[in-house]
Amino acid sequence: MEKFIIRGGKILEGKVDVSGAKNSALALMPATLLNDGINAIENTPEVNDIHTMIKLMTELGSNINFDKHRLTIDNSNVNNQVAPYELVKKMRASIYVLGPLLTRFGYAKVSMPGGCAWGPRPINLHLEAMKKLGAEIELELGYIIAKSKRLRGAKIHFDVPSVGATGNTLMAAALAKGSTLISNAATEPEIVSLAEYLTKMGAKINGIGTKMIEIEGVDTLSPADYYNIPDRIEAGTLLIAAGITGGNVTLCNVMPNHVDTILIKLEEAGFRLESNENEITLRSTGAIANVDVTTDVYPGFPTDMQAQWIALMSLANGTSTITDTIYPDRFNHVPELARLGANIEVVNNSAVVKGVGKLTGAKVMSTDLRASASLVLAGLAASGTTEILRIYHIDRGYQRIEEKLKTLGADIERVKTDEY
Ligand code: EPU
Numbered sequence: 001m002e003k004f005i006i007r008g009g010k011i012l013e014g015k016v017d018v019s020g021a022k023n024s025a026l027a028l029m030p031a032t033l034l035n036d037g038i039n040a041i042e043n044t045p046e047v048n049d050i051h052t053m054i055k056l057m058t059e060l061g062s063n064i065n066f067d068k069h070r071l072t073i074d075n076s077n078v079n080n081q082v083a084p085y086e087l088v089k090k091m092r093a094s095i096y097v098l099g100p101l102l103t104r105f106g107y108a109k110v111s112m113p114g115g116c117a118w119g120p121r122p123i124n125l126h127l128e129a130m131k132k133l134g135a136e137i138e139l140e141l142g143y144i145i146a147k148s149k150r151l152r153g154a155k156i157h158f159d160v161p162s163v164g165a166t167g168n169t170l171m172a173a174a175l176a177k178g179s180t181l182i183s184n185a186a187t188e189p190e191i192v193s194l195a196e197y198l199t200k201m202g203a204k205i206n207g208i209g210t211k212m213i214e215i216e217g218v219d220t221l222s223p224a225d226y227y228n229i230p231d232r233i234e235a236g237t238l239l240i241a242a243g244i245t246g247g248n249v250t251l252c253n254v255m256p257n258h259v260d261t262i263l264i265k266l267e268e269a270g271f272r273l274e275s276n277e278n279e280i281t282l283r284s285t286g287a288i289a290n291v292d293v294t295t296d297v298y299p300g301f302p303t304d305m306q307a308q309w310i311a312l313m314s315l316a317n318g319t320s321t322i323t324d325t326i327y328p329d330r331f332n333h334v335p336e337l338a339r340l341g342a343n344i345e346v347v348n349n350s351a352v353v354k355g356v357g358k359l360t361g362a363k364v365m366s367t368d369l370r371a372s373a374s375l376v377l378a379g380l381a382a383s384g385t386t387e388i389l390r391i392y393h394i395d396r397g398y399q400r401i402e403e404k405l406k407t408l409g410a411d412i413e414r415v416k417t418d419e420y
Helices: 022-034 048-060 092-105 124-132 163-174 189-201 232-244 256-268 303-313 333-339 369-381 401-407
Strands: 002-007 013-017 038-042 063-067 070-074 107-111 136-140 143-147 155-157 179-183 204-206 212-216 225-227 248-252 272-276 279-283 319-323 343-347 350-354 363-365 385-389 412-416
Touching (some): 013 401, 022 163, 022 189, 048 070, 092 143, 092 163, 124 155, 163 212, 232 401, 256 272, 256 279, 333 363
Antiparallel strands (some): 002 412, 204 212
């Protein structure tokens, strides 16, 4: 096991590159299963969830090479349509193989993802969409078994604009017979990148980035190469790292329009923000103002930034309320932040954060990916030493975050430990 040791109080300064988006790459990779050739995805982050997807796709028969952020995926020998429990339980995004396998092979057997660290994360919308496209779905011994002859286009409305269900439906519909309409589709940048990639493969998609997506199914798709988008959540996390330490930092290789809402909220909190085509600079101006946020689907404030915002607000001049409408139970970071001196009360799906004058280092434990990011942020601002255990959670989605933070002047080390 490894842990982080952070000696807080260093002001972050300088420039840092943002990595490619994990949640985009996790959709782009299974999308390659729609063709039987060699595909390349550039700007893929070196994070553990990508390695889990590599293992899963290798199990299906893909031949994958991952070198310097470039994934080369050869799908000419895909011959297995079973996504086993051992891999799916590690990462819910494994459900993304369902649509491509079903539509290309007429069969997919995918383990049910089950709950996650912060509560239930259903997949009913994925399954209902596959049924609408003509699949027969059975649940057997913890597995989804989906079968069909060629899928047929259909009109599908999502009561909730789910990222994963939109992605799975896009991939399945791309090879279906006839046209599919997805109404109330997710509009997240990761879905836009998936739709653009499918288009490069030859898919016919209209309404990309809107809530109404139309897909005209084609008979085959060809291999294609794609340059992945930057990670907007890593960008937001690094901006807060700068702000929480009173620093001045420039992010490079970022798409400012993907983080507009985060930038607006940071400005309200008293930071100065400047952006150009692919850089964002944050400058601190003094005290942190208290700013409420409510998470929402894109372009709302992302649930994946909720924990980090709570860390920032725990040092604000006043009280703020942070409400999560996407995942009402996603507050595992709160008791750990309290160990550093934060004053937070969770009421239903809101955290009421009373800003405190200072945080003080302590030993804390990561419970999930974004919760660990919030602990790192709080540790950077806390006086004294913070130790963060179970950092395998952060390694799922942030590429060597300690190295990026060190580049900016943070005192953070990754060390081996027997502690769990
Ligand atoms: N939902 C349903 N039924 C479904 C699917 C979703 O009710 O069949 C509900 C969920 O319970 C939730 C809402 O719809 O309330 C949105 O969930 P969504 O399906 O959009 O989430 P996801 O596709 O499972 C992706 C990201 C998550 C991110 C969410 C929300 C990937 C691999 N994961 O998950 O990322 O929190 O969208 O933006 O893209 C993370 O990176 O830390 C992470 C958890």
